Structures are given as structure tokens and as C-alpha cells.
Amino acid sequence: MDTGYLDIVLDPLRSLRILRCDRCVNSILEKKKIQLTLSLLLVILFISFSLVAQTIKPENPIQFKIKNAGITVDGTISDWMVEVDFDPKKLAQSSIQGTANPVSIETGIKLRDRHLQGREYFDVKKYPEIRLQSKSFKTNGKNTFIGIFELQIRAVKKEVEIPFSVANSEKQRKFKGEFVIDRLDFGLGEKSLVLSDEVRVYLEF
Amino acid sequence: MKIKKQLSRIPMWLYGCMLLPLLAFGLMHQGNVIFKVIEIPRIWTDEAMKDWELPNSNPDFSAQPVSEEFYYNLPERVIFKTYPVYHPEHEPEGYWEWLHEQEAEVVLDESKLLTEEDWIRAGELLFDYPIDTLGAIINTQHVRNPDFYKATNMPLTPEGVMPFAQWVVSGKGKVYLGNLSCAMCHTRVMEDGSLLKGAQGNWPGDKAFAFALESDGASERGIQGVTNALFGSPFVEGDPHGQLLSSGKDAIIEAYKAVPEGAFGRQGTSILYPPQAPNLIGVKDRKYLDHGGLGQHRNIEDMMRYIAMNQALDFLNFYGDYNSLGLTKERLYSGQPIFFPGTHDRHSEAQLYALAKYVYFLTPPENPNKSSELSEKGRIIFAEQGCVTCHTPPLFTNNKLTPADGFEVPDEHYDKYDIFDISVGTDPGYTMKTRRGTGYYKVPSLLGLWYRGPFLHDASLAKLEDLFDSDRLRDDYVPTAFKPHDVKTKAVKGHEFGMELNDMDRKALITYLLTL
Structure with missing residues (x-):
């Protein structure tokens, strides 16, 4: 899955130094990935059904x-x-x-x-x-x-x-x-x- | 006695009333009407003639027939007794002299035609009766010359009779060769020598005419003149008949010779695109007459019109300002008679009615090809291949007109005629380049294929097998029946169905077709 757009979402947060810790960032990113994957699945299911x-x-x-x-x-x-x-x-x-x-x-x-x-x-x-x-x-x-x-x-x-x-x-x-x-x-x-x-x-x- | 007395008191008018139901329903005798008032229609009215025929493929040159007044001013034909024409080597001894001793005998009295059988019998007499004794195609000298039969490969009966013409005796010593009977083109001498009336005839008419022109030493101008009268159509694209005329006497005679038995260049058609002689057996069920569907056939009146028109009265038609005899409208309507075969007299209405009754009565002979396992397989292939769409049982035609290549169906035709709006790609010459051309071909019935041939509207294929032979689509193909006089090879295109069948399936299909 192409997650490049996540950087676009997270960049403003980085710039506000809210996300400084790489581990934290990575953990947040993983969570976000899962959430987004689920959301996408839901969207697909929604379109289908x-x-x-x-x-x-x-x-x-x-x-x-x-x-x-x-x-x-x-x-x-x-x-x-x-x-x-x-x-x-x-x-x-x-x-x-x-x-x-x-x-x-x-x-x-x-x-x-x-x-x-x-x-x-x-x-x-x-x-x-x-x-x-x-x-x-x-x-x-x-x-x-x-x-x-x-x-x-x-x-x-x-x-x-x-x-x-x-x-x-x-x-x-x-x-x-x-x-x-x-x-x-x-x-x-x-x-x-x-x-x-x-x-x-x-x-x- | 008492009853007798009471009956005698009944007034005469009441007896008359008792007879009325009999008059209304006719007197029936063994299932046949023996007394019936028949109202014979008046067929050549200006109103009816206006749109009975389809327009020409170029509608600016659609046929304009003679007026009602002109038509009914023509004298009615008198029907004399006729006698068979023998090949000279088969003529009974003393026959010719005997003929010259005969008196004229009028053989048709319309007032005596009462029953259906009477009308049909009279119709048969008229079917065989030649309307021309001026030598329209052949004359006495030709048929009394043995070379004529050799040159034309003339079919004869086992008795040596040439059944396509008759001797007409119009007075003692007045023996004329009669041409232009219906039987001339619609009688077939079968392989066993029997005659099949109404079938696709096998009269080699154009070969006979070529013999006549050659043996009479006709001049080039004369040959051009008569050929123009028959086929001239300068208004069609490219004027192919004009080109034929300018190609000279020998080429014209070769063109006549090229037309095979089973086809005939009748007036208004062509020897360049000769029509197959139509099979009249079953014609009652056809909705259009002529290969191009020129004449509508909606009722017996239309059939009578067709007979009246096609026994040469169409020589007087105008196509735009063109008439093939060189007539002007002033000359036509001047009141002076026109002495050209078939144009100076006419059948009476009763005669036309009898003729129509006879052609409606024509029935096919028993088909010797019986149904078999193979023909049954062929029947299924016939359906699978979609043949039934056009050749729909039980008539084996859908009775429709298909446009030829190059003809665009005018919108108004869809409501007026029965159009099957697909071309099967056969040679468009006949219907696009003749006086009788309508731009259409009628879908032919397949009934009676076993006694017919050659096939296709231009009689270019001798056998059914040739129809399914894909070689015929090649330019180096030699057509097995009609081949134009000026080519050595010619592709016979169109109607390209059944060509992909394997040998067994093709055999089965042909076996089935021959059972129809």
C-alpha cells in the first residue's frame, strides 16, 4: 500500500514539533496505517454494498x-x-x-x-x-x-x-x-x- | 291431389323467392358450382394502372402504360383452333397438306363458360394459344428447317413435337406459325419427354431468335432495331444495351446465343442480364411477379393485369419520354393502329380471367425424391443455416423484395411493399439496368427445385451443387449456365450461403432441397 500521502498528513504535525520522537512517530504512523486501511476497506465495502x-x-x-x-x-x-x-x-x-x-x-x-x-x-x-x-x-x-x-x-x-x-x-x-x-x-x-x-x-x- | 291443388294456389312470385337461396349460393353438383354469376373485373383502369407496378430503380423512368381508353379500343382476340408443330423429320405424312385444307375454327365461346372447370379448361387453351402470327420470334421457314432444331438443341416430345409454338389456322390455306403463347416460356420438356406446363420452361428462345436472324440474313440495322425494341433502355446508367447495339451484328447475335435454355430475354429485360424463366406452378401464392417484383400480386385482377401487360403490350409503355419502338405519345394516341406483335389487339376480360384461373390451378407433379434420413438431416441444416428466414416454409419464400447492391430503398417503399432490407449480393444488372428493373429482386420460392434449372435469377448456375461451390466466387470461374457472350470467365457472386458446409452436410442439404 502506498503510504506516501501519510507524510503529507503528518508533515504539518512534524513542523509543529508535536511529533519529535521517531519511535513515537513510527508508532503513530502504524496506528494511522491500520486505521486508514480499515477506513479504505470500509469505503470499498460501502461502494460495493x-x-x-x-x-x-x-x-x-x-x-x-x-x-x-x-x-x-x-x-x-x-x-x-x-x-x-x-x-x-x-x-x-x-x-x-x-x-x-x-x-x-x-x-x-x-x-x-x-x-x-x-x-x-x-x-x-x-x-x-x-x-x-x-x-x-x-x-x-x-x-x-x-x-x-x-x-x-x-x-x-x-x-x-x-x-x-x-x-x-x-x-x-x-x-x-x-x-x-x-x-x-x-x-x-x-x-x-x-x-x-x-x-x-x-x-x- | 289435395297437395297438388294447394301448390297450384301458391303465386308464382313465391316460387321465385324459393329459388333465391339457390341463386345466392350457386347450384352445387358433385362439389362443383354449375351455375354461378361471375363478375369479371375491369382490370385496365387508369386508376388501377397508376400504382400497380413498382417504380423503376430510377423512378424518373418508371413505366407509363397505355391509357384505359386506348386499351379498351383494342379489338379482342379471337381464339382459333391450333395444331402441333412437328420436327420436319417427325411430321406425319401428309400433315402439312392436311393443315392447309382445314377451315378456321373458333374454339372459345365465353358465353359457355359456366363451371370452374370450364374456366380452367378455357384458361389452358389460352395458355397454349399464340398471340402472334407475324413471326415475332420464329416463322414457318425456321420450324420447317431441320437445321433449326440442331442449331438450337430444341427439346422435343417423344412424338417429335416442338411444344413451344403452334400452327394457327385462320382460314382454309391460311396456316401461320404462332409465337408468344404463355406456353412458349412456361412449358418444360422433361427428361422423359413429358410436358410440364407452367414450369420454368426450357425453350431456347434466344438461340432460336439468333438462328432466325442469321438464316434470314437480317441486316445489322434490322438486328439493332429489333434488339433495341426488345431491350433498349438508354436511361439506365452506362446504357449497356446501347453499347451492345454499337458493338455490331455479330456481337449481338452472340449475345442472343449466350442465353441458355431456362432463361429468356423477354421484352423489357435483357440478353446481357437474362431472367430465368419463372416457374408458374404455385404462382397463386406469390405476392410479386417478375424477378424484380415489378407487378404487385394482391388478387386475381393483378394477375390478369400482368398477363395483359406482359403479352407484349409493354412495348407501348413510355419511360420518361422514351419508347423502345420509337413512338411518340402523339403517334400512340393518334388512333392509327400499331402493327407490332402483341400490341394491336388484346385479350378480353373473360379470357384474362380464364388464364388467371388456369395458372392458379397449376399444381406440381409428384416429386420422385422422397423424404429420407439424409433429407431429414438436410432439413435441420436448412433451419440451422438460417435459410428459413427468407425461404420460409410452407411457401419456401417470405414473399419479400430484397434490394440489389447499389439500390437505396426509398422510405415510402417500406410502407407500400414487402421489403427485406438486405442485399444478398447477386448480380444487380437485371434490376438496375433494364426497363423492368425495380432495384429489387424477389425472394424466390424453392418449391419444385427438382424439376427446375438453371438457377439464380440470371440462370448462371446449371445445378444446385454449383450454388454451394465457393469456386464460383472467383473471377476465373466459368459459369455453368448463362455466361455473357463477351467474357470467358465470370465470378457468380452473391447468395453465399452453405459454402462452409462439409461435403456430407452439403449433400444432405441438397437432398432435402430436391424433396421440396
């Missing part, structure tokens, strides 16, 4: 699955961000919001991806963002919750219910949820004999 919003760029992409001609197509949207301000003890004050860039959609077939970006689906030129904004939360068992979110795809805003779990580890917290939307509700394509209306979406951050 309190209602201070945290912006995350998740490692894992948003995943989705949809049945097409009897085959399940797996797709991802890799460019997305989440702002989390979530305290299980203060659900009323908590919030989670995210944005995703539909240009980063991938389904394994480039032409299909371009089609999905086009006017018939996400229309990325006109609607460059998919938005998700929490409205309320309730507990659903140990470390599991149900959130009511407003999901905006294209110009359509619609409430969706997302059950999710929160796993706390020493290093971080993991949110994991999944939900189903009807793509037609959001103007994504049209009714099809082969393409399912239902899309299952998986989020992990």
Missing part, C-alpha cells in the same frame, strides 16, 4: 434464445452496460438500469444479424439503444428477487417482470436473471409460421 450506483460493463453478453423452424437459435448482444444501485435491505430505494446496443447482435449468421439490425427488427439507425429501467423490487426467497422493469425496444416501452438472484462473494456480487418477451409486442418482425413469438433472454453481470 451501499446505495452508491455502480456502473458495470458486464463480461458476459446478453444471451437470447428463439425457436426458428424447430431449431433453437442462440444469439447475443455483447455491447451493454448496467448501473446498479441495489441494496437487498432497501429495495424501495434500489434501482438497476441498463442499456444495450443492438448493433452488437450476433446469431451466427451475418446476414441474419444485419437483418435484425434493420427496420423490420431493431432498426438500429432510429433506435440505437435498448433500455431497461427498474420500477420496483420484491424479495422472492433467499437472495432471489423479482423486479418490475420498464423495457424499451424501438419506441415501445413495456413492463416486464424479471426474477433474478444475487450471489455475493468476497470479490463481487453476481446478478443473474432471465425473462421471456413476446417480440411482436415490441414490433420486432412480424408474425411468422416458423419463427416463434417468444424470446427468452438471459442476463448476468
